[in-house]
Amino acid sequence: MSYMEELQKRVQHIEKGGHEKYHQKNEEKGKLFVRKRLELLFDEDMDIEDAFFANCMDDSLPSDGVVTGIGKINGQDVCVMANDSTVKAGSWGKRTVEKILRIQETAMTLELPILYLVDSAGARITDQIEMFPGRRGAGRIFHNQIKLSGRVPQICLLFGPSAAGGAYIPAFCDIVVMVDGNASMYLGSPRMAEKVIGEKVTLEEMGGAKMHCSVSGVGDVLVKTEPDAISYARNYLSYFPKSFREKPQSYETKEVKEFEKSIEDIIPENQNAPFNMHDLINRIIDEDSFCEIKKKFAPELITGLSRINGKSVGIIANQPRMKGGVLFPDSADKAAKFIQLCDAFNIPLLFLMDVPGFMIGTKVERAGIIRHGAKMLAAMSEATVPKISVIVRKAYGAGLYAMAGPAFEPDAVIALPTAQIAVMGPEAAVNAVYANKIAELPEEEREAFIKQKQDEYRDDIDIYRLASELVIDAIVEPSKLRKELMKRYSIYEAKNVVFTERKHGVYPV
């Protein structure tokens, strides 16, 4: 065999990945071959690939079960590591881990976004001494991820299992997209759970995509197919700069979508009646520009990326349609991470407030709602990107604080004429102050008394009174809200502040 023939033969062998039967198995599950995934992910082919010949002395381990390299998404270079589940179930040997470490270190040096296409059974037990405990062992992958966090975008597309220690790769990414039915994350498999703690449970129940995207919140986006996951990632990246040093790219402004009903029409006058906050969001952002994150987790708070005037804006909005828009431990956590994500990559924030406050009662106190709420306040307070809060309707109690109220240095607090700011709503306040008095009154007088006191209370918290006291910066007609936001974000682009000087805060986690 000539040199050339040998090279070609080896390249062909490695390019094919693992044994044919594993390709078939994957196909039955709707899983694509790793190189096909990369083809869909990049604008064109991957530009460079390193350590293609990793472990090539062993024919059964092409590329040692992982592809690493650099290609372009939306014209931007990005690093990628992608498990090949046809090679020993995508498990990690010594060279697999070294390849992952090297592409991470490349992302660090070049300050490029990095994507992790995960489909792996975890550590290759036979290789554990070489890949598990040491300085260049798998633990270093997480150390690198933590170092990369906030420097460059880190995205995880989960196509298969992410087991045991491997489950921490998604945990340290900015966002985790999971393919329903195939993706899973767990520290111990159902088999192990039964052996060690006696629990009988299915994989789907314990660590499936639906569970993680709606209950645990470890997953962010649930998709049906692998191409859906890939197109979500491509779109998601379009809202981000390549690193923390830059601002996101601007796009051509798309007009807002046209609707029959105006903002005024969709917001009920009764503060306690629900409406769908998505209807308001769609009336102020560029058409079809909403990229929602954690749609199914803590839906009482909406978080997502959007464009206003062609520029990225991160939206945090109470959803009165779900749980009355009340804040819970999960919604506070969801907000805290999203705010940090946007602030890290210079994406301005928009808070849309319609919040009755934080949930009360035994259940949430035991869950540590104060501690979780504090995380949201801390993240919101520390964010130094342009911040605008819009008071859509009620902003009661600590809800006003958590949603970037006036005390937390938003660049502007804008009220719609329907806004209402108070420690609590009129019903609760009158009850709190006059409970004894009401009980003493003859029954026929109670209703009139309560109504009179509620009316007095409403006058006291009148939005014009708050504008007169400079609590809010502007009252805007709903139909002019988008214009107002466009002007303000454009002006606030000049903002350049440092929150404070220190090593780092002590987070209320």
Added chain:
Amino acid sequence: MEEVKAMMAGNVWKIVVAVGDTVEEDQDIVILESMKMEIPIAAEESGIIKEIKVAEGDFVNEGDVIAIIES
């Protein structure tokens, strides 16, 4: 068969469907009153209401079954 569960603690303010009704996905089943707010609890799947397990004025805890839908 789908169990419609309360997503948070509160009082059952209004029941807006009856046993035997056909409901669509996202259609409101009951409206709770909690934190002074009206909290609609909607069907996650379409189907026929087989059973309503609460009465107006009842207190329900998070996770309590409110109704059963047969799809």
